[in-house]
Amino acid sequence: MDAHLFRRFCEDLVPRLTGARLEKLQEPAPGLLTLTLFKAGRKCQLCLRFGRKEPFCFLTEKRISAGHAPTARIMRLRKYAAERRIAACVTQFCARRLWLLLGDASGGRHGEGAASGTSLWLLLDLREGPSLHFLEAQESPAEDRPAWPAPENLDEACANWRQWPVLTPALRRTLTHLEKLEQWALLEDLRAGGGDIFLYGAPFHKKGGESGPGPAAMSVRAVSAWPLPPALREGLEPLCAESGAPENAQGTAFPPHMPPSAVQGCRILDLLERAGQSLVLERLAQENAAAAALPLDRRSRKLARLLCKLDEEEKRLGAMLAARADALALRENLWRWPADLRAASLNVPVGAASAGPEEATREAGQAAMRQIRLDPRRTVREEMEALFHRARRGQRGLEHLAARRAALEEEAAALRRARRELLPGSHDAAMPGAKTQSAGKTPAPTPGRTLPKNVQLFVSADGFALLRGRDAKGNLAALRLAAPHDIWLHAENGPGAHVIIRRAHGGQDVPERTLDQAGALAACKSWQRDAARARILYAEARHVKPLRNAPAGTVRVDKVFSSREVPVDCELETLLLPAL
Incomplete structure (x- = not known):
C-alpha cells in the first residue's frame, strides 16, 4: 500500500474511528490483524496486513473469523486496548503509520492500565505491525507535514x-x-x-x-x-x-x-x-x-519418479517376454541340430514353425533366416529352456508391474483431488475445511480423502462448489464441512435438504446466478419440488447451529441473511454435476 494511498484511506477512515469502541483484537493469520470497532450501533472490522511485502489496510463490515488461540502479542494488546474508545487519531502517512489515542470505555483520555499523567496510544504500522506506547499526557505524535519538491x-x-x-x-x-x-x-x-x-x-x-x-x-x-x-x-x-x-x-x-x-x-x-x-x-x-x-506436492513428485521407473522396468520386462519368440523358434527347429550342440548363435528360418521336417528342409533355402544369439556354455535345448524361463519371469513381472502402476496412478489421482480440494470457493473445492477454520486457512486433506457418501457435490455456472445433503445425516455432515463464512441455504417453511455455497473468505461476493442455482438445488430436494418458484432462506454457516437431542439435520438459525424466491429447475441436478 503506497503512502499516498494510505493517506487517502486515512482521510476517510479517521472520522469513522474517532469515538468508536475497540471491542476485539484478533490475528486470523500471521501478519494479519483485525480490530472490531463499534460505533453508532454498527460494527465493522479494521483489517491490517503488515510486513515488508505488500502491506495493506481496509475497513469492512464483513466479519473475518479467527479460529485459533491468540498469540502473546495479541493477548497484551487485548489487555490494554480492548473495550476502550478511540479518542483521537494521528496520521503519519509517509511512514504509513496511524496512531490511535485510547481512552476509557466512557470516552475519557485516561483508563485502567495507563499510569496517571500518561496517555495510551495504539500504533498501527503497515511495516512493523501494532504496538502500544505510553506517552506523557502533554506528549502526542506529530502529524506528518512533509516537504514537497518544487x-x-x-x-x-x-x-x-x-x-x-x-x-x-x-x-x-x-x-x-x-x-x-x-x-x-x-x-x-x-x-x-x-x-x-x-x-x-x-x-x-x-x-x-x-x-x-x-x-x-x-x-x-x-x-x-x-x-x-x-x-x-x-x-x-x-x-x-x-x-x-x-x-x-x-x-x-x-x-x-x-x-x-x-x-x-x-x-x-x-x-x-x-x-x-x-x-x-x-x-x-x-x-x-x-x-x-x-506435503502433497512432495509425494506427487515422488510418485512421478516412481512411474518413470516403472516405464523403464516395463521396457526391461518386455524384452524378457520377447525371449519367448526365440524359445519357440528353437523348439520348432531342434531337429536340425545335434543334442549336444553348443554355439554362440544360430540361424533359423522365419515362418517355418508349422512346416514338417521334409517341407522345412525343402523351403529352408527359400525362407528368410534370422539369427538367435545363444550362450555357448549351454546346449541348444538348455538355452531354449532358459529362454522359456526368462519369458515366464517377464510375464509375471509385467502382471505385478500393472498392479503396482494402477495403485500408484490411483494414489496420484487422489493427490490431485486433494490438491484441488485445498482451494475453497472454487469448482475444485470438493472437500471444504472444518467449521473451526479461520479466514484464508484450509486444513491439508489426506490422500484419498473424499466427500462423505451422503453429501453430494455440484458446481455452479460461476465455478463455486455447492454441497447438498442426500438425507438428514447428510445435511448434518454438509454443515459440519462448512466454514463459518460459507453460505447455508434451506427451503423456507418446510423440510428440505441443506445446501452449502463454499467461499474462499468472508468477503468473497457470490454472483446472483450462483445464488439462484444453489437455491434451486435446495428446492429440488424439499417440499417445494413441484412448485414453479420456491422461497429459500440464506444465512452464513456460523449462524446455523445443530440442535442437541434432536433428529439429525435439525438446526437453529440465529440470523437469516436474506430470503428470496428462485425458479425451481430440477435439470440443474444433472447439469451442475462436476466433470470427472
Missing part, C-alpha cells in the same frame, strides 16, 4: 529521492512515464490531498482462452491513488465498484460481481474494501493452500 526541482528531487519521503517508489515509477506538465500536475494533486483512487484487475479466463465469470473474475490486482500509465498496467484493466452493497431486485444483500466499467460516486472505503478482499484475503487463502499442499 516543479522546477523535480528532476533533482527524484535523483535524491531519499531526502524526499513523498517521492515513494510507486510515485517515482509513474513519474518516469509522464510528461513534464503531467508530472507537475500529479504532484500538485497529491500535495493538495483528496481525490479518487483507481482499481485495476484482469478478467478471469476459462480453459480455451475465452473469458467468463468465475469466483475470481473481477478480482483486484492493483490499486493506486492516481491513474497508472499504460506502461505500468501490464495488461490490467481499470475496474470500479459501487459504494456499499445494496440489495438487488431479488432482495439479497450478496452483491454480484461488478462490471468493469466506471461508476461515479464511489466511496474510497468501499473501493479499498473490495481491493482488500482480493489483495489480502484471497492471496492469504492461496498462500495457506500452497503451504498446506507442500
